[in-house]
Amino acid sequence: MSAHIENNSLSAKLQHATEVKSAKCYQCGKCSAGCPVSNEMEYPPSVAMRLLQTEDPENDKKLLKSQTIWLCVSCEMCLSRCPMEIDIPKAMDFMRQKSLAEGLSHPKSKNIISFHKAFLDSIKFTGRLHEISLVADYKLRSWHLGQDVGMVPSMLSRGKLPILPEMIKGRKQVAEFFKKTKKT
């Protein structure tokens, strides 16, 4: 049996970690055609697949530094229409985590990342999401202090924002999950 050639490409790592095989893509573009945010992306999904296929370190870097991976809303339209059943959302998840791990995230995607981090922080301490803390935390991270302030009174008046967070009994256990899964 031929020995495996050491393959360090993003595409190989992706396949190893998630079994998503970018080589299956034959560039029909149906994903990009159906993607709700492809217009906002610098590399629509089919182009992202092509970049992966090249196994060129430069192109790998382009992807990890792209806004594309953060703009993906995980709506799975691409997967549901892909003739080759390539799980692009899973690939996006993988690339986001790689991008963070390698510190390559696009500066303009900071907001999105901040929001996700704030979201997770919120549940880390209480076990459940507390929207006021989330938004407050997000604002501190993103420095978008004024954003959405106008909505708060009307949300409060409609009873949509409980002031105090709900604390679950198992919150220590939940916090523990964060520690245990950190290395991955």
Next chain:
Amino acid sequence: MNNLQQKAQQLLESGNYGLIVGYEKGTSGKARPVFIRKAEHASKLIFDESCDQNIAVYLYRQEIKHNKKKVIVANHHTLKSIVELAAENQVFDGDFMVLAFAENGDIIELNTFEEIEKHVATLYHGLTEAEAAMMKKIEDMSLEDRWAFWENEFSKCIKCYACRASCPMCYCPTCTVEINQPQWISVPSHTLGNLEWHVMRAMHLAGRCVTCGQCGKACPLELPIQLLTYKVALDSKQFFDSVAGTSICADNALAIFKPEDHENFIR
């Protein structure tokens, strides 16, 4: 005189029947097969738990094969074997009448294969708890222990072929073991030749063994060789849903196939 004996007497006296194959009291509490041709001998017949021998094997013996006025007293093993023999074209509808027994002891007359098949459908098909426990004991052994176990058992075999003679399904006029060109199985009763013989016997019973255990009962050395044929019977059931002795028209499990037959070992 009990019901069976009365029935037998009537049948023989009627002149419609000339021979009854059944059981009589043997030595040391065991029953043995008996052939009754005269009404006055009908009182020899018994039927109780001791009558566990599968006597279907006599139906096609040359001496009585062509006697169309025969009756056989059948326990459930015998009944299943009759169905399987019918499926394999070795016994013929209308050549004999069967006396079977309901759970309450009532005698049931079965005249046609269809009736026999129907009756057999009401019987339990499968191993007894004790038999299943023996199978499990062996299956639970390590591979090495299983080999050691069977090597020891096979080393004792003297190739007397009582197993073959007692099995209703071993009806070939020339057994493969007797063929010498090519010599499929070595003649002397050494462990290797014995192993080959028993593996072949079991394989030839795939989809055909009704798990009566007669081969094991017949073995003078009391080798548990019936477990080998049980194994193929259980696998035929598990893999192909084929149970021998249940249908007079079913094809043998290894004579047919399904494209979707599922194995997990072919690369």
Next chain:
Amino acid sequence: MQKKIGYYPGCSLEGSSREYSESVVTLANAFDVELVQVPDWNCCGATAAHNLNSILSFSLPARILAKAQEAEMDTIVVPCAACYNRLTMVQHELKKNDTLRAEVNGIIGAELKCDIKILNIVQFIQMFVADFVASKQQFLFDKKVACYYGCLLVRPHDVLDFDRTEDPQSMDEVMKSLGANPIDWPFKTECCGAGMSVSRTDIVGRLSGRIVKEAADRGAEAIIVACPMCHSNLDMRRPALEKAMGEKLTIPVLYISQAIDMALGKSQKETGINRHFVPVNISLQNRVVVPEVVLEKTEEN
């Protein structure tokens, strides 16, 4: 006789989408179903977790499943489409992947059997409501409605196995049974922008705006949803949508549970429509109660 069933509301239904929870509880009560919350439930991790930390994204839902299992719940209803999607996906992955299950079991300290039946709101309605709704309905929902399924209810089909991914029909069927006239429109499963509500409100404006405008253009009088994320993007974010589309959009957005509640004649408080940002000014006609025999005859003709 009262039926008991497990209930996982999820975080939004305790906060910004509490009207959804209220309407679901109202609906369940109306049909003699008692919703029992999964004890001490936690957040499912939503998009954030699987974007940032994949093993965490398994562990959080796994704890919820473990809690339900501990409480011997064989079925749980999860009205939030996002939570429904996460829980179902995670249970599916854990079931088929032994190594992953072992790892997650280790993290959460439980032995998951992965055999809980997880229902979305439409499945809940199909099971417990649909057959009896005719007997309790007081008002005819005689409106043109646009049923909006979003992403997470129907995708990925392989795992969720609910309705179909293109032009789904299950919500339309429910609305038809209330007397509504569901429109045929192309954006039933387009994405609203989901979790970008706060971080990229501009994108949400464009995506959700297009959806709301299309529904309005086709004459729908209400959009029916089954997901709190979709609802908040379509309802709470309406100013952003209007900005993106450059026009005023007044069509209200109702949860499917609210729509049924309204047809049952429940009050604003019970349905929670008073909490919406876009006012719901829909008045329903009294349902003319026709004796059943006559009804059957008219159907025949």
Next chain:
Amino acid sequence: MARIGVFICHCGENISATVDCEKVAKVASEFPGVTVSVDYKYMCSDPGQNMVKEAILEHNLTGVVVSACSPRMHEPTFRNACAEAGLNPFLCEMANIREHCSWVHEKSDATTDKAIDIVRTLVEKVKRNEALAPIYVPITKTAVVIGGGVAGIQASLDIADAGHKVVLVEREPSIGGHMSQLSETFPTLDCSQCILTPRMVDVARHPNITLYTYAEIESVDGSIGNFNVKIRLKSKSLDEKLCTGCGACIQKCPVKKIPSEFEQGLGKRTAIYVPFPQAVPNKPVIDRVNCTYYIKGKCKVCEIVCPTKAIRFDQEDSFVEVQAGALLLATGFDVLKTNFFPEYGYGKYEDVIDGLAFERLASASGPTKGEIRRPSDGEIPKKIVFIACAGSRDPAKGIEYCSKICCMYTAKHAMLYKHKVHEGTPYIFYMDIRATGKMYEEFVRRAIEEDEVKYIRGRVSQVYEKNGKLIVRGVDTLLMGQAVEIEADMVVLATAGIASPGSEELAQKLHVSYDKHKFFSEAHPKLKPVETNTAGIYLAGACQSTKDIPETVAAASGAAAKIAGLFSNDLLKRDPLIAVVKKCAPPLYSSCTGCFMCIPVCPYQAIDKEEIKDRSGNIIKTISHINPGLCQGCGTCVAFCKSKSIDILGYNHDQVCAEVEALLNEW
């Protein structure tokens, strides 16, 4: 006593480079029973063959082992050589020391040793070979052609012109197949019906062709040279001998709104109908599902108006049996229904149609008389979007393979549209353009350059209706995935070509193998493209894989030539490597127990029962019997038979056992 000759070939250096051939020859010369053992550079050359022949004569050999290449290569060569020297050809075996030894191992002692083992094994086998005579089977010189599309028509005419009888069986009321539905054909744009209908008429008139339409194959048994084919003639509710095809019944039939299959639902037909005006035969059938008489028990207008009283309401299906020497499968293809693509709205929007429907719209004899009009409102579309690969190359929802014909017909459609609607714009969404036939690429270039067809490389994601337009959302992958949205008036899906319905059942009836897509499998993808694995059954056209017309016709003529070749002999010679039930002396006669469990084992139904009788005709016993005409020699019954009563010539028990022993001993 055996006198075996062993001939070791060097095959130039192909064998001798890694195997010490001289050593092999020397060692083999010492095997018991080997009289002569030599090695030579090229055994298959004339001098090499002569060496074998001379050795046979000189040493009066009883068997020959040629140790060289694969028997699949030169077994016939050496068997012929032996026969020429007077040795029965079946006493010659080949030891494969090239493909199975010298080519797959490095030069080493182990390789030479393996070659020696292989030779020893074959020497032991050949010692046990028997002289066999080939089997001759008489050939019935009639071919049954199944399917009356262009493939079946072409093949029938070719075989009939060669002077043999043909029975052509067609499932539909008329022959013609899909080709009769087409408008113009690529790359020449000549009218399909203009070239096909004369051939259809030729079929009907040919004295050697018997045509059964509205008929299906009920069962087939027998084998090459002698098939017995039972054909079901579905009831047409008509006495064809009386019917003159005047058409009065069709005009008066009150049920007029049945969607016409021939017109792909774009036109309507009556309950008593001929599928299209040029149908052959031009006689109607009654569609019992839609006929008022069969539904409500009254009407019979056709019977009343028929001038020759040809209508037969109580006619039942009938059967004919045909003896045939060969069968030809020409059952064609079908198009995949696109309902599984809800995102394209097929079945939901009237103006989303498939390629065959477009053919009917473009056809001068079609429902619009050749004008391109939308099915919904009859308007002339200003923009048409053609979507290629609608189902093809789509393992998720369609089929994984390329349907091959769509690139070309889509280009043709766009061109025809442009020719008919000058101000219109045709768009084609495609992924690759596969135009590999003669003049095909030129055709596509013409579509793009002269007829200004807008090719957009990308797959469409969704088609939906808005304000009377079909919004087509796609992408241009050549522009970094830029979104493309077209407001079209009509959408044409180039739907995938798939195996004809019923292919699987037919394949099973005929014991012909088929692939996972239910297309029939050829015997060899390159060298036997029109044969099946079952001798005497041939293939032509799109039932094997989707094909265009030129390929289909070429295949049909190829298959016809094969059949004519088969029919050029009166007897068919076959290798006698078949199974036999062994007999022996009385009183046993045979060790066969008559259990007949082997009967279902045989894939060819070659096993039946034989009664052994005494002189006065009394049956002594009944045993299995293998029909040598049907047995193909797989040997499954041989391994199955418990009493070892069946053996197979050429691979008999004695031979294979000796091989196992010889292979494993003396290592």
Next chain:
Amino acid sequence: METNNTNSFEPKVVAFVCNWCTYAGADLTGTSRIKYATNVKIIRFPCTGRIDFMLLMKAFANGADGIIISGCHPNDCHYTSGNFHARRRWMIFRNLLDFIGVDVNRIVFSWVSAAEGAKWAEVVNESVDQFRQLGPATSYQKLIKNSEFQEVE
């Protein structure tokens, strides 16, 4: 073939293959010049359906350390169904051998088509590796020795 195994044991392997698929596939291995272990020697059968389980017993009794059985893939049988029959036979036989304590890893079953020259080489090499790992079939060899002894007596 690299022999990275320090163990110098070379198993004796006999391969029972069908004429139409695996034999032709092995021919293709040759024409493609793909190398494999010399341990395996092929016996040709018309079809896997022809392969009697008694021949496997014969092979073991004659000192085989491993056996390869190979034929056409399901649905590809030249005779349409011989391989399906064979498959059933092997399902029963393999379990029976296991039941008496024979290591069924000494028998490798595979489907190798006429087009799979590379797969044949793979099957051979993997099987030979597997048989090397298992070592000589000592338990069977003991029986063979005893039988020879007895027969000489």
